[in-house]
Amino acid sequence: MSEKSFQDYYPESLQHCYGCGPKNPEGHHIRSFWEGEESVARFTPKEYHLAFPGYVYGGLVASLVDCHCVGTAAAAAYRAEGREPGTNPPFRYVTGSLHVDYLLPTPLGGELEIRARVEEIKGKKTIVTASVIAEGKVTAKGRVIAIRMPEHLRPDPG
Numbered sequence: 721m722s723e724k725s726f727q728d729y730y731p732e733s734l735q736h737c738y739g740c741g742p743k744n745p746e747g748h749h750i751r752s753f754w755e756g757e758e759s760v761a762r763f764t765p766k767e768y769h770l771a772f773p774g775y776v777y778g779g780l781v782a783s784l785v786d787c788h789c790v791g792t793a794a795a796a797a798y799r800a801e802g803r804e805p806g807t808n809p810p811f812r813y814v815t816g817s818l819h820v821d822y823l824l825p826t827p828l829g830g831e832l833e834i835r836a837r838v839e840e841i842k843g844k845k846t847i848v849t850a851s852v853i854a855e856g857k858v859t860a861k862g863r864v865i866a867i868r869m870p871e872h873l874r875p876d877p878g
């Protein structure tokens with residue numbers, strides 16, 4: 721079996737996110753993995769994910785940064801406690817803030833790499849920064865503030 725991504729550990733009730741839910745048939749299915757201190761996701765946009773001919777729609781780039789960074793925040797919370805994902809108490813996160821700087825047009829046609837790093841874990845808040853890389857160049861940089869999901873939003877009892 722192939723390696724499990726962060727998103728494969730999400731409970732069933734959270735597996736329907738349009739960006740990263742493995743169970744959303746219409747979604748992007750973003751999958752994130754640790755590579756040392758960084759987390760990495762790879763995604764190949766479809767030909768219709770364009771902003772203008774030859775280049776990727778910025779909203780898609782933002783979605784990649786968003787889901788990859790929120791997943792990284794969750795994974796980092798378990799890692800910081802030296803716990804396996806899926807153990808209790810569970811860590812669930814939502815996006816509080818998503819900032820993207822578009823440095824270069826992102827070429828459409830090949831695989832994009834999204835590399836993220838946890839800058840800070842402070843109480844309910846985790847700050848994650850990311851780079852989007854296409855053809856060896858950083859085309860966008862992002863910063864996400866992921867916040868622990870409040871009880872009232874949590875669909876799963878765990």
Ligand SMILES: CCCCC/C=C\C/C=C/C/C=C\C/C=C\CCCC(=O)SCCNC(=O)CCNC(=O)[C@H](O)C(C)(C)COP(=O)(O)OP(=O)(O)OC[C@H]1O[C@@H](n2cnc3c(N)ncnc32)[C@H](O)[C@@H]1OP(=O)(O)O
Nearest residue numbers: 726729730737794795805812813814815816817845865867
């Ligand atoms: C390796 C395996 C990993 C395994 C992981 C397993 C499971 C993990 C599951 C987790 C992932 C879950 C789902 C994944 C699915 C989808 C991901 C996609 C992400 C999204 O698509 S999600 C939708 C968009 N998202 C929203 O729909 C949020 C709407 N919103 C709210 O629900 C509230 O607004 C909330 C909760 C954000 C805050 O409410 P709250 O009451 O908890 O906040 P509170 O006041 O207590 O603040 C506490 C500290 O956060 C700071 N803070 C608060 N808000 C901030 C903001 N906006 N910007 C910057 N900082 C902020 C404060 O400044 C304070 O910071 P400080 O402590 O430093 O003062």
